Amino acid sequence: MYFQWYPGHMTKAKRMMQENIKLVDLVIELVDARIPVSSRNPEIDKLGKNKARLILLNKSDLAEDKWNDSWAEYFKKRDYSVVKVNSKKGGGIKSIQGVIQEACREKTERDRKRGILNRPVRAMVVGIPNVGKSTFINALAGKACTKTGNKPGVTKGKQWIRLNKNVELLDTPGILWPKFEDQTVGLRLAFIGSIKEEILNVEELSMELIGFLKEFYPGILKGKYQIEEMEDNFLCLKEIAKSRHCLIKGSELDTEKAARLLLDDFRNGRLGKITLEFPYNYE
Structure with a gap:
């Protein structure tokens, strides 16, 4: 599969970020805890070079706890403040105000020396589409102040x-980069739902996910769908279709429906806590 997606509004979003970065003290970057590197946009490091930085490992309830801890250490070693959050259920949200103040302490002290008191910290919230920015802002503000949706590109x-x-806080539309140098990044983003499904072959995508799960989480498909984890990923998909009665015209197996069901189960945590990339590959 080849992944490519950079609609026009993303070019506009990048320009908006470039214009507004000078107005902020802190860049808060949401990443998906299941793919903390693949869900980062390299452009954001360039844009926020001289700013205080806070990384939020969002959807941390969907990723394995031990890898969440390892990823937090990975980013801390690189001078980022880090908080593990689960915006939907509010996990980790209470600690963020304190972390924001701590991340911007130098700036606050500089202000104080210049006689500027009580100026609020201005933070820009960034992240790729569908990583949960709007849900996070709503959870932090305690009210629905931004539109949320589980489709990429809701914040305009x-x-x-x-x-x-x-x-x-300054909310910004999510931006993906113009070209995935590494197609594995595109694949992982497609797994978590950050690439519009209309441009994907969901059966191929689900077979890639089956291959990953068999290698890194053996037994998980067997436990969830009561199937044997065969070598051939398409046969596995057919077994899932059989197990979940995904049929067309009576008895013909509907593998596309089974593929959507598998992806949906993964994205919503029904397969258990799963991390798709590991810090040891990036040291």
Whole structure:
């Protein structure tokens, strides 16, 4: 499979970020805890070079705990502040205000020396599509102040949100990079739902996921679908279709329906906690 997706509004989003980066003290970057490197946009490092940085490992409830801890260490070693969060259920949200203040302490002290008191920290929230930015902002603000959706590209324009007298957030549309140098990155993004499904072959995608699960999480498919984990990934998919009664015209197996079901089960944590990439590959 070849992955490519960079609609026009993303070019606009990047330009908006470039224009607004000078207004902020801190860049808060949401990544998906299941793929913390593949769900980062390399452009964001360039744009936020001289700013305080906070990485939020979002959807950490869907990834394996031991790998969440390893990833947190990985980023801390590289001078990022890190918090593990689960925006939907509110996990980790309470600690963020304190972490924001700590990440911007130098800036606050510089302000104090210059006689500038009580100026709120201004933070830009960035991340690729569908990584949960709007849900995070709503959870942090305690009210629905941005549109949310589980489709890539719901946030269309920029908006400032005042959290309290200490923090103001700038929400930005999600941006993917123009070209995936490494197609494995595209594959992982497709697994978690950050690439529009209309341009994907879901059966091929699900067979790739089956291959990964058999290698790194053996037994998980057998436990969930009561199937044998055969060598041939398409045969595995057919077994899932059989087990879940995905049929067309009476008795013909509907492998596309089974593929969607598998991807949906993975994305919503019904297969258990699964991490798709590991820090030891990036040391």
